[in-house]
Amino acid sequence: MIFGDMAPDDAEGAILAHSLKVGGETFKKGRVLTRSDIIALQEDGVASIAAARLDASDVPEDEAAASLADALSGRSVHAAAPFTGRSNLYAEGAGVVEIDAARIEAINSIGEALTVATLTPFDTVAKRQILATVKVIPFAVPRTDLDKALDIARLGPAPIALSRFEPRNAGLVATQLPDTKVSVLKKSRAILDARLGAMGSRIAREIRAPHDADAVSDAVKALADEGLSPIFVFGASATVDRRDVVPEGISRAGGEVLHFGMPVDPGNLLLLARLGETPVIGLPGCARSPKLNGFDWVLARLLAGIEVSPRDIMGMGLGGLLKEIPTRPQPRETANSVASSPRIAAMVLAAGKSTRMTGPDNKLPNKLLMPLAGKPMIVHAVEAALASEASPVIVVTGKDDNGVRQALAGLDVTFVHNPDYADGLSTSLRTGLAALDATSDGAIICLGDMPDIRASHLNRLIAGFTPQENRTICVPTVAGKRGNPVLWGRQWFEAMRGVKGDTGAKHLIGENEDAVCEIPMPDDATLTDVDTLEDMAARQSK
Numbered sequence: 031m032i033f034g035d036m037a038p039d040d041a042e043g044a045i046l047a048h049s050l051k052v053g054g055e056t057f058k059k060g061r062v063l064t065r066s067d068i069i070a071l072q073e074d075g076v077a078s079i080a081a082a083r084l085d086a087s088d089v090p091e092d093e094a095a096a097s098l099a100d101a102l103s104g105r106s107v108h109a110a111a112p113f114t115g116r117s118n119l120y121a122e123g124a125g126v127v128e129i130d131a132a133r134i135e136a137i138n139s140i141g142e143a144l145t146v147a148t149l150t151p152f153d154t155v156a157k158r159q160i161l162a163t164v165k166v167i168p169f170a171v172p173r174t175d176l177d178k179a180l181d182i183a184r185l186g187p188a189p190i191a192l193s194r195f196e197p198r199n200a201g202l203v204a205t206q207l208p209d210t211k212v213s214v215l216k217k218s219r220a221i222l223d224a225r226l227g228a229m230g231s232r233i234a235r236e237i238r239a240p241h242d243a244d245a246v247s248d249a250v251k252a253l254a255d256e257g258l259s260p261i262f263v264f265g266a267s268a269t270v271d272r273r274d275v276v277p278e279g280i281s282r283a284g285g286e287v288l289h290f291g292m293p294v295d296p297g298n299l300l301l302l303a304r305l306g307e308t309p310v311i312g313l314p315g316c317a318r319s320p321k322l323n324g325f326d327w328v329l330a331r332l333l334a335g336i337e338v339s340p341r342d343i344m345g346m347g348l349g350g351l352l353k354e355i356p357t358r359p360q361p362r363e364t365a366n367s368v369a370s371s372p373r374i375a376a377m378v379l380a381a382g383k384s385t386r387m388t389g390p391d392n393k394l395p396n397k398l399l400m401p402l403a404g405k406p407m408i409v410h411a412v413e414a415a416l417a418s419e420a421s422p423v424i425v426v427t428g429k430d431d432n433g434v435r436q437a438l439a440g441l442d443v444t445f446v447h448n449p450d451y452a453d454g455l456s457t458s459l460r461t462g463l464a465a466l467d468a469t470s471d472g473a474i475i476c477l478g479d480m481p482d483i484r485a486s487h488l489n490r491l492i493a494g495f496t497p498q499e500n501r502t503i504c505v506p507t508v509a510g511k512r513g514n515p516v517l518w519g520r521q522w523f524e525a526m527r528g529v530k531g532d533t534g535a536k537h538l539i540g541e542n543e544d545a546v547c548e549i550p551m552p553d554d555a556t557l558t559d560v561d562t563l564e565d566m567a568a569r570q571s572k
Contacts, residue, residue, distance in 0.1 A: 031170050032083045038071040044081035045169050052076070056543050060114055060169070062550065064509050088170035091115030098137075098144065099164045101180050104128075104188025107161060110371065110419070111486070111493035113549070115166035118493075120371045121155045124229070125194035126334040128152065129162075133189045137179045143171040144179050148190065150349065154229075154330045155192070158371045162190050193334035199234035200226060201253030201261040205241035205275070210266045218264055218318045225326070229333045234258050241266040246279025250310060254283070260309040260332050268315055269301055276312045277301055285310055289340035293347030297324020302343060309338070322352050372471040374492050374517065376420035377462040378443075380408050380478040381428025381451040396430045398478045399437055400566055406437040407560065410481035416442060417485035419492050420474055426462045428452075454532030463523050471495075472502070473523075475534075476515040481569075482555035483515065491517040494549045501547035503539055506556035512539075512548070513556035519545075 036044060046061045052074050057067065063081070071079065084090065089097075092112040099109035099117035106122040121127065129151040137146050148162040155161060183189055202222065204215050219236060226232055235258060239245035246263065253261050265276045269290070277287045285305035290312075292300045296319075301312025309332055316323040327346060331338050380398055398408040415423045423443045427434045428451025435445055448461040459475070466473060472495060474488055491504040495517055502519030505512050518526065518535070522542075526535045539546055560566050 031085060031088050031168065033168075034080070035078045036081050036083075037078060038068045038076060041071075041079055041081050042068050044083045047080035047082060047169075050076070050079065056546075058548055061510070061548070067510055082169045084170050087173050089173050089176050091166040091169050091171070094144070094171040094176050095164045095166050097176065098146070098179050098183065101183035102146065102162065102164065102188060102190050104191030106192035106194055107188070107190055111489040112164075113490070113493040113496075115169070117164045118160050118371070119162040119164070119190055121157055121159045121161055121192050123157050123192065123194040125155065125192045126152055126330050126336060127155050127161050128191045128193060128336070130186075130189040133182050133185070136182050140178050141172075141175050143167055143175055152327065152331060152336075154326075156370065158373075160370060161192070193336050195229040195231070195333050196335060198226075198231040198260070198333060199258050200231060201256070201258035202233050202236040202264065203246060203249040203253065203261065204236060204238045204264045205246060205266045206238055207241050207266040210241075214318070215264075221318060221320050222262065222264075224320065225329060226333070229330065231333050233262075241275055243275050243278040243282055246276055247282035250280055250283040250285065250305060254305050254308050259307075260311060261305070263301075263310065263312045264317070265312065268299055269312055270299075277303065280305065280310055280312070289343050292324050292328075292343045292350075294324030294327065294350035295353055296321070297327075297350075297352070300324055300328065300343075302328070302338060302340065324350070324352070371419075372492065372495050372497075373469050374420045374495065375466055375470045375473040376415035376418065376423045376476055376488065377466075377473050378408075378411050378415055378423065378425045378476045378478055379455065379458050379462070380411075380434050381426050381448045381458045381461075382455070382478075396433060397560060397566060399430060399433050402481055402560075402566070402569055407481050407566075408434060408437055408478045409441075411476055411478045411483060412438055412441055412443060414483050414485050415474075415476055415488065418488035419485075420488055424462055424465050426458045426465075428458060454530075455534050456529040456531055459529060459534065460527050463527055466523075470520065471497070472517055472519040474515050474517045477559060479559045479561070480514060480555070481560065482553075482558050484555065487551060487555060488515070490549050490551065491515070494547045495519065496547070497521075500545055503542060503546045504549055505539060505546055506551045507548045508551050508554050508557050511557060513551070513554075514559075515556070 095112040237249040296316035299314040450457040504517035
């Protein structure tokens with residue numbers, strides 16, 4: 031890759047290294063400069079720009095990021111479309127992330143260009159949470175470096191996988207001494223219920239028994255005979271030795287104590303045992319508290335179907351000091367701040383009057399219902415939205431409401447009717463926005479008369495949406511020319527509701543260039559619509 035200052039005459043096809051104001055427009059970092067861009071630079075008096083030019087041995091940043099992200103993604107992991115050399119890996123469900131740390135370190139050791147950042151192995155994650163991010167540092171990666179990384183990623187099972195939580199019916203033994211308070215037992219049970227419930231499981235039966243080995247043995251056997259798994263034992267007194275009441279009771283039931291103690295604080299006194307194929311856990315006293323402790327780590331793995339061995343327990347010491355210190359936030363404070371994939375809705379506008387479709391007889395057919403490649407044109411736009419990462423898909427109807435609904439019968443969309451469609455596109459925009467719920471971080475405004483749009487176009491827009499970096503209006507471009515659809519972040523919805531007439535929200539883009547993220551597209555689908563009978567005839571004749 032060649033990088034440095036270039037005269038505009040020498041920069042056609044090069045990648046702009048830094049954002050630049052050119053006339054009334056901002057050329058963003060990463061823009062591939064076209065002939066018209068060069069002319070604009072010259073007319074603005076720009077004598078030199080910092081840019082990069084790739085050679086034959088380079089792999090462009092997005093291509094490299096996508097290739098490596100796909101190779102890293104294993105079971106229940108989804109790699110998002112790349113943008114600016116970054117591709118994020120997301121959890122397809124709630125569970126525990128499994129990461130091959132050695133292979134990730136090997137990939138990061140290849141060179142400076144390729145980086146992979148991950149969560150900590152065996153972290154508990156929510157659905158849609160980011161598990162890892164692949165980032166290409168420069169504008170391209172040497173082909174040899176990418177090939178090395180791909181070879182490492184493909185050497186065995188994928189390095190990043192998710193074991194999902196599966197609902198389980200667990201059993202609980204709670205022992206009692208003469209001075210044990212019932213309120214303590216109830217509180218301990220409620221906290222355990224909350225822990226299991228957060229992972230989709232439950233306590234199916236609780237047995238309260240005297241704090242002696244025979245009673246523990248009988249209770250554990252009874253729960254195991256009912257097929258409950260795993261089984262938890264809350265001892266009224268802390269276990270201090272392998273020969274104490276709880277481990278002795280498990281042994282008398284025919285179980286095996288696998289490991290006592292763990293290098294995690296709080297959680298040191300956890301007991302790991304097994305009765306046949308059923309895991310049995312002697313709970314440390316800290317499990318009566320909702321604060322994070324070593325039991326949480328073991329519980330998450332068990333409920334995700336990951337076997338926990340004594341060696342696993344002994345390997346938990348690094349990072350195992352969980353006691354709160356001034357520089358560490360409380361676990362509950364960070365629970366809602368995890369990075370996750372944005373929730374982007376798709377809004378397909380299908381309410382127009384087709385005013386430019388006038389034929390020789392002066393009739394106005396609804397172009398959205400006209401056949402194209404074997405189906406009504408509106409179906410193409412809606413199927414693309416449904417196949418994308420956007421959800422939900424909302425269809426705004428107006429003219430021929432029944433006809434549009436019939437054309438889309440059986441598709442998983444939400445219909446909303448705009449009775450004021452004759453007053454312009456802005457009314458459909460307001461109608462669609464009103465149908466979005468509070469969980470949507472943004473919406474892609476799709477036009478029903480753009481049949482070449484595919485899910486991949488929409489996914490590129492979603493990949494570029496990064497509110498943390500003020501990229502909240504994502505606009506597709508082809509050779510620098512802007513098109514549709516456009517992705518709008520939630521913060522723009524109120525301004526969009528104030529739009530009047532038939533122009534849409536285009537002026538908001540020009541007024542807020544600092545929030546605009548241009549997304550280069552591989553073809554001209556985002557510039558192509560069907561407006562006239564001649565347009566439709568040309569398409570139908572192909």
